[in-house]
Amino acid sequence: MTRSTTMNLTIENAMTFVEKVAEKLGGANSIKEMTSLQMFGYGQYAYMWGGGNISASPDAPQKYMAANELQRNWNFKEDTFQMKERRNMLFPFAAEFGHAFYPLNQVLDGEIAYDILPDGTMKRVAEFLQDPLTVDGRRIRRLWSLTNPVVVLHELLNHKLTVEHIQEKTDLVELALATAAGDKLKFLVDKRSLLPEQIKWNTAQTNLGEVTFTTTFTGYMPFDDLHFPMGYSTKINFRDIVYFKVYVDGYRVNRDVKSVQAPEHIASADIPQEFLPPLSVERVDDGVWRIAGIGGTTVIEFDDHLTLFELYWNQTQAKAIIDLANTLVPGKKATDLIISHHHFDHTGGFRAAVAQGLRIYANRENEGILREMAQRETPDFEDIITPTTDRNFEFVPIDEHIRLEDSKTILDIYRVISNSHMADAVFAYLPQQQIFMDSDIATAGFDWQFWPDSYLDNLERYELQVSKVTTVHEKVLTHSEVLAYIEAGKQRIQERHVKYLGMNEYLPGFPVFRTRKDN
Structure with missing residues (x-):
């Protein structure tokens, strides 16, 4: 067979082709009769889908999260799938949980998704969850369970997956597949070798609208007479970013696997909806409010409109914040949004701003990624940006400083300096009230x-006097409280540095770079 051979494949003979592929990987009957499969290894995720780097440039170095002690368990008798790993940031992260090798234990029992928490308690998981770091839920776990070529063949041979379409391409055969629940994916096989090459599926994503995962399999090796890939590389259709890399240590086939069937209190529990805490409003000063949810948005009143500083987390919360802000002053609506920087937690609500027609203020270097995000289509999922939305939002670039002023309010927007976390960022400042907006x-x-x-x-650079600080991640603080906050964090990080030096371990971000004389 050559790579240009036509195989005359149709829906009617698709399963014959599937059986040939299964024979190549160790035997159709052996794959069909599998009772369990375990995969062991380690992996790395692109932090925030590639949207958490030092700058918004496509050429910025990628930050990663480790996924150590990675394990995937399939129990085909019980129809369960378990994902276990320990996550840890591989770059300086300001919160301790990011460097705690936090254990994830995520289960799918049939169509029931639930988590096993570190203390052993369990909680039911929604059909779909999304945030700037990841997506999760029943559907997502089902599709991750199928992102393994031997598992796909097992499900096809046992009629748990349906071939909806089969298409020959120059080098590949593409099978469009569907689960009984209607979850769809594509399975691509090399025509010459009959080795599975890729699996593709898509998901909604709060910053990018819709994302396609393309997982490529490499380095097949035999385990218990079946052949499995030793490498998984999952790209997304955003800047060709490798979102997830798995380095396999090995597999076990048909061994005893601990049961993770959902107990009755989980199986009978209501499917939770997306959780967002109730929003609250705090008056910071005359004409200034902070709306708190997951993170915080500062609202500034002008003569005839409102300006928002930051829409954090995701589209759903951002839409609720805009709606709430629009009730604060009769007759005045939010028309402008200041985005501090491009990181996907801080632009999680950006698409909601576009949908509402808000004018965008941000560092000039972030215009490209924001326009890229706004133009992304969502053909398969409901999105806050609809086909009738004007995606060509008005963008006001910040280079060093601009001032917004009317008879009621003066608001300055400045470029951030001296920050190894975000190179192209801005902050806002109300000089009359001496309020600093921190992100x-x-x-x-x-x-x-x-x-x-x-x-x-x-x-010091901008010669500012500060009375209060409104924050995204904390509450409203005084200037003195912010200084104390920083000082305590400096002491803790120095203690951490000394601790790891004593173990002859050298962590990213150490020694901490200092610019001031008190270092």
Whole structure:
């Protein structure tokens, strides 16, 4: 067979082709009769889908999260799938949980998704969950369970997957597949070798609208007489980013696997909906409010409109924040959004702003990624940006400083300096009230200060006096409280540095770079 051979494949003979592929990987009957499969290894995720780097440039170095002690367990007798791993940031992260090798234990029992928490308790999981770091839920777990070529063949041979379409391409055969629940994926096989090459499926994503995962399999090796890939590389259709890499240590076939069937209290529990905490409003000063949910948005009143500083987390919360802000002052609506920087937690609500027609203020270097995000289509999922939305939002670039002023309010927007977390960022400042609007300058995380001089360096550069600080990640603080917050984080990070030096371990971000004389 050559790579250009036509195989004359149709829906009617698709299963004959599937059986040939199964024979190539160790035998159709052996794959069909599998009772369990375990995969062991380690992996790495692109942090925030590639949207958490030092800058928004496509050429910025990628930050990663480790997925150590990675294990995937399939129990075909019980129809369960389990994903276990320990996640840890491979770059300086301001919150301790990011460097705690936090254990994830995610289960799918039939169509019931639930988590086993570190303390052994369990909780039911929604049909779909999304945030700037990841997507999850019943459907997502089912599709991850099928992102394994031998598992796909097992499900096809046992008629748990249906071939909806088969298409010959130059080098590949593409099978469009569907589960009984209607979850869809594509299975691509090399025509010459008959080795499975890729699996593709898609998902909604709050920043990018819709994302396609393409997992490529490499390095097949035999385990218990079946052949499995030793490498998994999952790209997304956003800047060709490798979102997830798995390095396999090995597989076990038909061994005893611990039962993870959902107990009755989980199986009978209502399917939870997406959780968002109730929003609350705090008056910061005359004409200034902070709306708190997951993160915080500062609202500033002008003569005839409102301006928002930051729409954090995701589309759903952002839409609720905009709606709430629009009730604060009779006759005045939000028309403008200041985005501090491009990181996907801080632009999680950006698509909601586009849908509402808000004018966008941000560092000039972030215009490209914001327009890229706004233009992305969502053909298979409901999205806050609809086909009738004007995606060509008005963008006001910030280079060093601009001032927004009317008879009621003066608002300055400045470029951030002295920050190893975000190169192309801005902050906002109300000079009359001496209110500083912070996003990852001083209060990115409580535990550790990896850029401890950024706050004071910015105040000194722009000769600012501060009374209050409204934050995204914390509450409203006084200037003195922010200084104490930074100082405590400096002490904790120094203690961490000494601890790991004593173990002859050298962590990213250490020694902490300092710009001030008190270092």
